[in-house]
Amino acid sequence: MRTEPYQTWLITGASSGLGKAIAAAALTVNHRVIGTTRDVEKAESSYPEFASDGGIWVCLDPAQHDAYERFSEVAVDYNVDVLVNSAGYAFIGAVEDTSEEEIRAQMEVNFYGPLRAARACLPIMREKGSGHIILISSGAGIIARPARSTYAASKFGIEAIHESLSQEVKPFGIKVLIVEPGAFRTPFPGRQVFPSGDGLEKGYSNVYKDTPVEEMMALSKDMDAATKWIKGDPEKAARALVVAVDNGYAGYGFLRMPLGRDCVRVLEEKIAALQADLEATREVAMGTDVDVDEE
């Protein structure tokens, strides 16, 4: 067991679910952990052991426009080595039923929030010639199910940033990891947000009755069923992540790390769908370059 804190981890959304489990796993192996929350008092009551185990709460909402400046102060003040962006929520609703405001709100939290934190940590990591930028994405970062377009768009978008970033910062010794959890047993399903416009009391407009939208809405809202079909164990996920970082796998051996059997299936389904599309269109695609003798 190490006696000194080994690395300083900055974890957003450390008050609950996966962020909380990752904080606990990092503290257990003696890392120093800075946890962000929008409400320190609430965080202290939902995770009282955090402070007694040495964790430090910082009141910070990644969705606010000044979050970049706040993250920059934290990155420098605590000399952050590992950033884990976990804060997030899911908006569930059909494309047609979702307002631009609802999409923007989702993007502020799931897209701009992690982007602000990552950009703020990069200068200090570059200076040190080391660091880890870890995104808690989702299976929805690679597959977009019905009624999950907005959530998936936020995760696809922020995954693209990290995929590109991983190549940009490799020369500086900074490693990037995209974690894609399947369904995990956290308070997350109870915090989903649904369309709120007129005629959307059920979460979808009547035209989507008896369609995959209604089906997904029923699945998303059935909390009793969720406790049975959701199989992911946040503590196991957190330990897997800490081991990946501590052993230096993250960012070099692989970029994406699915977690949970359901997410392994999601990745297989997506790869097969991409392959099938490519086979169906390869001939067309190969015929659209300029003819060599035209050049």
Ligand SMILES: NC(=O)c1ccc[n+]([C@@H]2O[C@H](COP(=O)([O-])OP(=O)(O)OC[C@H]3O[C@@H](n4cnc5c(N)ncnc54)[C@H](OP(=O)(O)O)[C@@H]3O)[C@@H](O)[C@H]2O)c1
């Ligand atoms: N659980 C799953 O099944 C699952 C599956 C795939 C991906 N994920 C991803 O895993 C991450 C963590 O989810 P979780 O399961 O740990 O959920 P959770 O238990 O609900 O925790 C989410 C955390 O995010 C913060 N947060 C929530 N809404 C926010 C908002 N509107 N603005 C700013 N911060 C907000 C909260 O922090 P404060 O309230 O303390 O500020 C909370 O600590 C999310 O990015 C989620 O997309 C979860």
